[in-house]
Amino acid sequence: MKKHNFGAGPCILPQEVFKQAADAVIDFNGLSILEVSHRHKDYEAVMDEARNLVKQALNVPDDYEVLYLQGGATLGFTIAALNMMRDTKRAGYMNTGTWASGAIKEAKKAGIDVNVFASSEDKNFNYIPKDYTIPTDVDYIHFTSNNTIFGTQFKEFPKTDLPLVCDMSSDIFSQEINVADFDLIYAGAQKNLGPAGATLYIVKKSVLGKSTSTFMPSYMDLKIHAEKDSMFNTPPVFSVYVAMLNLRHLLANGGVKAMAARNKAKGDLLYNEIDSNPLFVGTTAVEDRSLMNVNFVLKDEAHKEAFDAAWKAAGIVGLNGHRSVGGYRASMYNALELESVQVLVDVMRDLANKHA
Ligand code: PMP
Numbered sequence: 001m002k003k004h005n006f007g008a009g010p011c012i013l014p015q016e017v018f019k020q021a022a023d024a025v026i027d028f029n030g031l032s033i034l035e036v037s038h039r040h041k042d043y044e045a046v047m048d049e050a051r052n053l054v055k056q057a058l059n060v061p062d063d064y065e066v067l068y069l070q071g072g073a074t075l076g077f078t079i080a081a082l083n084m085m086r087d088t089k090r091a092g093y094m095n096t097g098t099w100a101s102g103a104i105k106e107a108k109k110a111g112i113d114v115n116v117f118a119s120s121e122d123k124n125f126n127y128i129p130k131d132y133t134i135p136t137d138v139d140y141i142h143f144t145s146n147n148t149i150f151g152t153q154f155k156e157f158p159k160t161d162l163p164l165v166c167d168m169s170s171d172i173f174s175q176e177i178n179v180a181d182f183d184l185i186y187a188g189a190q191k192n193l194g195p196a197g198a199t200l201y202i203v204k205k206s207v208l209g210k211s212t213s214t215f216m217p218s219y220m221d222l223k224i225h226a227e228k229d230s231m232f233n234t235p236p237v238f239s240v241y242v243a244m245l246n247l248r249h250l251l252a253n254g255g256v257k258a259m260a261a262r263n264k265a266k267g268d269l270l271y272n273e274i275d276s277n278p279l280f281v282g283t284t285a286v287e288d289r290s291l292m293n294v295n296f297v298l299k300d301e302a303h304k305e306a307f308d309a310a311w312k313a314a315g316i317v318g319l320n321g322h323r324s325v326g327g328y329r330a331s332m333y334n335a336l337e338l339e340s341v342q343v344l345v346d347v348m349r350d351l352a353n354k355h356a
Helices: 015-026 041-058 072-084 098-109 222-227 237-252 255-276 301-313 338-355
Strands: 064-069 090-095 113-119 140-144 164-167 184-188 199-204 280-282 293-298 328-331
Touching: 015 237, 041 064, 041 199, 041 237, 041 255, 064 222, 064 237, 072 098, 072 164, 072 184, 072 199, 090 098, 098 113, 098 140, 098 164, 199 222, 237 255, 255 280, 255 293, 255 338, 293 301, 301 338
Parallel strands: 090 113, 090 140, 140 164, 164 184
Antiparallel strands: 064 199, 184 199, 280 293, 293 328
8 A cells, every 4th residue: 555654754755766775775886885985986976966966956056065964953053053153152043943942952052152032932833933133243043944843934034144054954955945045054864855864064165164162073063074075984875875866856856946836735735624624723823834844733632533543544654743742743845745645635524524
């Protein structure tokens, strides 16, 4: 039976990419991709292509570096703070959810005096703050473009002349962005890019080597990674390889522009159902609804058993909300087909027809 993976990440990737990745596990130019040296020229070509495809997909300007590191976006919280720290050692952060809070916590540990100038914690992060003043006496501004756990997404990015840093883990490659608006973008691979293991950094070259932090382990220093063409140490070889395959697939299928249209169609389909179905209600502010993670609940928990049984029987997996919020979360990353969303919508409608 066909599975419909609505998991929040690691998550669905295109079937074709899975097949190509599987082939390379057996045969990558005569070796397995799992045994090939990262210093082999064939693998250096993979790393080069994986970096270049990011540039193509997002129209990254020439004065930016694209790097693949390890440590997830969680290490990104620290790497961002250490690399962006300047004379004031202060930074402005927006607190829009669990991951944004994590970024704040780690920045403080890295020695940043954090000014949380906007927060949606008052309503359990169910909206994106709009009424705020961006501080000017700080080294940089940090925000999280898509809040994976709570299902909210910035529709407009904060505007500032200060260096802008974004954790784009859960919506990068889902829409067009203007990279030039940012000094640093980082994202764990395991949503729209590839399997877990790699973390993507897109950093403006002028940022590199300017940190005022007294503590800067070599691995945390983006300048060192840039100088070594993202091969400072052993990179996450397989994760980068599959990211390359996935980026090839993305570009062959219309790039991020086409993905944005697909993602909009999927979002419209599911949000329309949530709004019109008498059994369900969305949990986030309508104007801030994420196209990547759709959070909703049953109005009456009495239907939970029937609903859970029905979506599982339809081949749907990964629909439970994050353990910290409960309810349901349909993650609809690039590779999820509209057809899969239709299966979920049919299950919801069927339940309403039986029980409403
Ligand atoms: N930021 C965001 C927006 C996320 O969605 C996640 C993970 N889902 C993280 C950070 C943490 O990423 P990682 O597990 O790769 O460290």
